[in-house]
Amino acid sequence: MKIRRILATAVAVAVTAPAVLLSVTPAFADAPPTAQTQAKPTLEELEKAAAVAQEAYDKALAAKTAAYEVLKEALSDTAPLTLAAKAAKTAADEAGTSKTAADQAVTDAKAALDALPETATEEERTAAETAVTRAEATAAAAAADKTAADAKAKEAGNAADDARVAAARAYSLVQKALTDALHAKTAADDALAKAREEENENQDCVAEPGLTTILTGVPDSITAGTTTALSLRVSNRTDKAMDDVLAHAFTHATDTSGLKETDKLLHLQWSTASSPKWHSIGGDHLIDGIGPLKAGAHADIKLRLTIDASAPAGNGAAFVSADYTNENGSCGGNPDIAMYDFGVLKAAKPKPGKTDSGTTGTTGTGTTGTSGGSNPSAQGTASSNPVATGDGTLASTGSSDTSQLGLLGAAAVALGAAAMFVVRRRKAGSQV
Structure with missing residues (x-):
């Protein structure tokens, strides 16, 4: 060389x-x-x-x-x-x-x-x-x-x-x-x-299915103009310690036609016990507040998803993944991206003579709050199934295959170098 x-x-x-x-x-x-x-x-x-x-x-x-x-x-x-x-x-x-x-x-x-x-x-x-x-x-x-x-x-x-x-x-x-x-x-x-x-x-990174990410609190639908509390658990279900664990989270949405992306109207933030201040997740989709994880340990991350009131009705999804690096240069992570879908409901118009309370009327199990920067603490349970991308298949989530494929494809592009650690870390020309 x-x-x-x-x-x-x-x-x-x-x-x-x-x-x-x-x-x-x-x-x-x-x-x-x-x-x-x-x-x-x-x-x-x-x-x-x-x-x-x-x-x-x-x-x-x-x-x-x-x-x-x-x-x-x-x-x-x-x-x-x-x-x-x-x-x-x-x-x-x-x-x-x-x-x-x-x-x-x-x-x-x-x-x-x-x-x-x-x-x-x-x-x-x-x-x-x-x-x-x-x-x-x-x-x-x-x-x-x-x-x-x-x-x-x-x-x-x-x-x-x-x-x-x-x-x-x-x-x-x-x-x-x-x-x-x-x-x-x-x-x-x-x-x-x-x-x-x-x-x-x-140093080739290795696939590590034992590093899992589970997102809870995702309701069936979220009304525009509200904030929804979510919870992400990253678990090291292996028998080895990981020196530095990174989580990746990304949200994607389109209108009902599936042709117009509305990602810019969705805002995702994270907070942990060690870093309680709310941090916006940027273009790198990175959550770096985890640090090391011992074998069998897990870390919980609070998330909150705010959808602008101007967002149109449509379909949305949240994607999460994780990888790790060690001080000796070894690295790895879960090659699958977990997908959680939800519907986006158009913001409700306030009744005459009353101000909009900003609360949602969704039927999902997640708890939502206002879009004015509140700090929701209630956590619901996921109402949709994770979708694994490792084998290129898509699990059924209750939505049309077309919209799901569109959401999943957008996530693969958006997460790119962030979640697909094998592509990121291996030498050019190497095979995963």
């Missing part, structure tokens, strides 16, 4: 040279396996590769932080080499001032010698010549001192500049190393995530 080649390459380079993980791209998936490609890596190997990449990233991040501090210090005015360069420059400037003064003294001494009159004595001329000689010696020493000071200043300045450049280069290198380490870490993490995903995909 293409993903296997990607993961094999990923783990190999993650251990040897994490930065090379950048080559593990989607484009590589279309390339044929090379001679260097290793055998399929295990999850343990991929986890090790991800850990190595994480460690490399952590070290690169620490190196960047340290390099930044060095760079900041090298660029500061108080850096030792910067202070030394400043001191050397000051000494060179002072030596230059001394040399200038010494040179001026030579000029002055020579001028004094040249200014002696012809009447000057031999002693006066000797003294002037001695002053010139001494000034020239002082100037020569000052020039030597200035040369030495300039050399030291240049050397100190170069040292400070070199430190700044070295710090800047080091910081640039660790920045790139951090970027490479991050890319390597991301590639290793992605490879591990894909392997785990594939591991989960490779």
Whole structure:
């Protein structure tokens, strides 16, 4: 498989040279396996590769932080080499001032010698010549001192500049190393995530008829504009615990012709003892308030079905199913969708001078309330038979086969990935 080649390459380079993980791209998936490609890596190997990449990233991040501090210090005015360069420059400037003064003294001494009159004595001329000689010696020493000071200043300045450049280069290198380490870490993490995903995909879910769903309280008919209390019991009738159980519920209705769907006018909500607040069941048809179920245990879920007052008369049905997943990756569920049908009665018109109480006049055994967000607690018993879809047959429910087939077909489409867990969890191309 293409993903296997990607993961094999990923783990190999993650251990040897994490930065090379950048080559593990989607484009590589279309390339044929090379001679260097290793055998399929295990999850343990991929986890090790991800850990190595994480460690490399952590070290690169620490190196960047340290390099930044060095760079900041090298660029500061108080850096030792910067202070030394400043001191050397000051000494060179002072030596230059001394040399200038010494040179001026030579000029002055020579001028004094040249200014002696012809009447000057031999002693006066000797003294002037001695002053010139001494000034020239002082100037020569000052020039030597200035040369030495300039050399030291240049050397100190170069040292400070070199430190700044070295710090800047080091910081640039660790920045790139951090970027490479991050890319390597991301590639290793992605490879591990894909392997785990594939591991989960490779674990086939199994049909588990022992995970049952029974809906009670469904009356023969429900009047539009009312709310009906229902009860769903999910039971683990097996000898094994299930770590996470999910129930699925869906309602579907049409007008009397069976051609116009009125699903949007039906609203289903759920509540459990652990999550007593009413939750609307969305487009995923999911009830996630169950959690784990021990062998032989069951969970009860309160449901309430509200039908808008504008709903036309017609036929309706409620569908329920359940599946489970375990922490070890195993999964399963009941492949059958239980169907409970009911009639939809048009909302009764209020009598003149009286307001509509919102109560139903149905003859079913379920108890109904108002459509104004009430919290009904009474639970009736199902007045219709569950319809199993596992073998493609439809049990008799008292309604026409045509409308029942239409309701059942709509449920299969609507529940789809939610209830038909085998289709959802198995690999493409596998057989149920």
